[in-house]
Amino acid sequence: MKSIQDRYRLWSENLYFDEETRQELGLITDTQEIEDRFYMDLEFGTGGLRGIIAAGTNRMNKYVIRKVTQGLAECVCDHGTEGMQRGVVIAYDSRRYSPEFALEAALVLAQNGVKAYLFDGLRPTPELSFAVRHLHALAGIVVTASHNPKTYNGYKVYWDDGGQVPPAKADQILARIEARENWLGIEPMSIEAAKTSGLLEIIGEEIDRPYLALVRELALNPGLDAQKGENLRIVYTPLHGAGNILVRRALSELGFSSVTIVPEQELPDSDFTTVPYPNPEIPETFELARKYGVKINADLLLATDPDADRLGVVLRASNGDFEQLTGNQIGVLLTFYILSRKKALGTLPENATIIKTIASTDLADEVANYFNVRVENVLTGFKFIAEKEKEMEENGWGTFQFGFEESYGYLAGDFVRDKDGIIASVLLAEAALYYQQVEGSNLFDILEGIYKRFGYYLDAQESLALEGMKGKEEMARIMDTLRQEEILELGGILIEKFDDYEHRIGKNLGSGQTYPLKLPRSNVLRFSFNGGGFVMVRPSGTEPKIKFYFSVKGDTLLEAEDTLRKVKTDVMHRITQIRSS
Template sequence: MNSLDQELQAKVNQWLSSEYDEATRAALQILIDNNEVTELTDSFYKDLEFGTGGLRGIMGVGSNRINKYTIGKATQGLANYLKKQFPNQVIKVAVAYDSRNNSQSLGTLVADVFAANGIQVYLFNELRPTPVLSFAIRHFGCQSGVMLTASHNPKEYNGYKAYWNDGCQLTAPHDTNVITEVNAIHSVSQISFQPIPENIIPVGDEIDKIYINENKKLSIHPEAVEAQKDLKIVFSPIHGTGITIVPKLLEAWGFNNVSIVEEQATPDGNFPTVIYPNPEEEDAMALAKKKGEELDADLVLATDPDADRVGIAVKNDKGSFQLLNGNQIGSLLVYYVLSSKKEQNQLNNNPYVVKTIVTTNLQAEIANHFNVPYYETLTGFKYIGELMTKLGDSATYLVGGEESYGYLVGSLVRDKDAPNACAFLAEMTAYYKSKGKSLYEVLLDLYQEFGCYQEKLVSLTKKGKAGAEEIKAMMSNLRANLPKSLGGIAVVEVRDYENSVAIDIATGTKKVIDLPKSDVLQFITVDGDVISARPSGTEPKIKFYCSVKAPLTAKSHYEQLQKELATKVDRMMADII
């Protein structure tokens, strides 16, 4: 093992000590015996850190892997911080988990560590969606909460989403403060693993009923649901937690013709029918789409493993099913909510919508059309939740979300909420069907009114230590060599969120960006096109987002315009990737 540097070797040796259990030491010894230098390096070169979605990584042995010790250390650090923040109080946390391999056992471990620290734990006794955990934190009056999930990552991953008392994932200063507490733990002996059993309170399906009832109160057009209660809906949980809530919520909403994709109905952390359990991926949606075609469905829905994201397929003008992207789904939701609220004279009490900096500007156009303020946040729904908490009762959150298939209508939770979005997507489909329109037709109406937007996301995967260094170098190179044009179109503004500055290329004038620092670069062209470069906070990827726009004079021109815009996007992307 001479290939490991001294610091790495010391960390490996520590994990071989008697502090760690026999199974951990045996698994590590196998890597050593097989001279797995790259795997050992990637497993130990750093400690897992909180990103936009919390702690997330590949399951295995090491400080940079998800295992009982890294999860235990994170929980002990959070427990220590909670005790400092809420002295002389009864501290309560909620803990839930998804369908991933080891999620349940890790959830139990988290509950045990909290309980061992004298903290009262509301532990879900079965897997549940992430938004239900967010809801439960506020319902039970908890100071914090933890969700064991790696969202839509491949099966090798698991993760740990940490929440504050508002039901939102940790934001500043709590995120960095918790990391400080976690980093202060240098020995397994500092982690309390032995629980006080009476501190653990099991949570059953009683919380589901409350969550469902509160969601049902948000319905905007119950009369449309009643008129279209036999709307043909196909739903797939993609082997995840959506099966526990979405069918019940749709039934409570009033829909009685929901068909489940049986091949993907059973929770299974191996995700046997897909490579990536992500509704952004066409392959993950394939079985749901196929069932939709067989049943001639009105709407096809699919949620990711922890049911905070949802993808849909709808019939296009040729009668075949087409997947909509996250920007399109979100724009339809924003338009439906705002237009319906205006129709009912309910755009009052300082309403607002929220989108992230890489989400389509079509949503801003729609908000402006209805004279409703919109806010932009950094990528990561925790920033939307943080804004909701900050504005509190002084304004009314209506709808918002991310291009990565995460949406929320109403303010019951402080995270993206796929069951909530599924109900509204179904209601929206029913409402427009009552008016003789499909969601596809409504989307083209939006494009005619506000301009046709075309977006593309390119994700480059760069794994391990070498990958992290490559991503860092790519961003450094972009900052050092700012492109003057993209696809032959002049860049007029650069927004550097890491340095909190927007630069006018022609004048050199700089404006301060009033958002937290984040490693994101945006390039705005003279045409109003936007290209963003952003390393992911939860995956070993760097992401490039492109959005372009052109007038759509007639629906019959849509296909041709799409092709032209797609060509433009590819030309621009080629100059930056």
């Protein structure tokens, strides 16, 4: 492998790289900046790439897009003429260079003789998943950095079932990428030649219509939606992203006609000028929506992130205040609504199953158990939920009802294999309408009833940003220290089990017995409390961060709040000590 300086000189001097790239690199005087841009190739992990938009091998730019797409194209060509003709579907969001990166990928595929279906404008990530299945394509690409800051973009790969590329296939693509050390010589086909040869096909409404039709079929009370939907006052913001048209159409077609769009956030804006960063998890993204919510006395505020795979929700409480739900609260409410309504309607199958991640609240397990519904817990990342759903279908041992992860990702139905903010918007609106019109209550009332029945589960997250090469080393040291110490309690709460998913071994701290973990290997540590709740730690697979997940249970809200505060303080103090040692 060439040295950092060799790679830097190649990119800043060779005429294969355009003038803009060479000029950008020529102006860098900070050797640390050069090192960070060139000390590695941007990592192809968890089915794709994500990075800061800039020139360099460790950045997002068209040359990185070319190299990765060339690796994907070679894997598609391994499937022969049939695979090449089935082709690859490509979607993109509103971020900087998303349309350009998407076109670059399409034309590299075309140059390799692989058919590319390119959407005619912004489309949500879940619609890309649907399109791969609908068109019987071999693979899919979506250019997005999801909810990350505006300086980022990304590239996610999907396979023929519509799910994110499975590990074995991802390894094959990565092997092809790594086998090509030379950055030069990957030339995209011209647009004219690609269209004339039939290797580039532009798609749009012919995919939108069948997708929206299937979304409508997920409604559990379509008659109520059509008759009373106008009574539910909704404010929706796409946060300048790809959800705008499809969320509005999906709600409107079911009967939710009282939808106010936040005009300042309606249109695409790659700088996301109205928010700190476009993540519906953070309260600031709802500031404008709240103003319109007050103005129209809204019942519900909804926000999707730039690629519309995540949904954030704010509810109007009985006292008129607007309060934001956590991802776990949304997941529990939708779990309860879907299972309770299907049971009442007689449509809940005996082998009904929900799927959630190990980072998501144990409260959902309790709700599912109450309805005699099976729970499958998988690793963090929605790709594992989709893989489990596929496994259930192929083996015929369960009927998928709902899947969610605490980071605002939700899915119902069998036509999408990723989290879907459009589906979640429809189901959440319908749940709010049902409880309002039929039971004379609201979603807060339902949530309080769930807490009273099963216990007050509270959750929180902390992230520690650790950038660059030194940051990676520090994350490794934190994980190794937590792994090696035998921690018996956190915040005064006894730990029942310690699960190390990297070594795939769990330990019952009471008995001292160990047991194998069946989930795939992953650098995750989970400390489960006696009586419910947990602390989980893992390095992010897509950002230079280490993440801490907290979930606690109390008999009352005050008790749960006090426990959560103590546990968080204890954990973060331990991390500070590790970093300073």
